[in-house]
Amino acid sequence: MTNIKFASAALILALATGAAFAAGMEEKAQAPATGFEQMDTNHDGLISKEEGALREDVATLWEAADANKDGSLDAAEFSAFETTEPAQQ
DSSP states (O other), X not given: OHHHHHHHHHHHHHHHHHHHHHHHHHHHXXXXXXXXXXXXXXXXXXXXXXXXXXXXXXXXXXXXXXXXXXXXXXXXXXXHHHHSOGGGO
């Protein structure tokens, strides 16, 4: 009888842990893209204007962020954009 209680408690704990983990993953999946890797959704090493639209500040200041005016942001341009004081943007 003790083994059945132990097994039941272990099963309930495993199910609860799995549900909590899944809920955490769902929240993470719904979090807005903020960093370069998250915004580069096609993983080509560049942020296109469409990918940049994922963040309002990047979309609004696209022309300033795209320093070489090639229509995309590379990691250096994105980093420079991120570290520029908001008043200077």
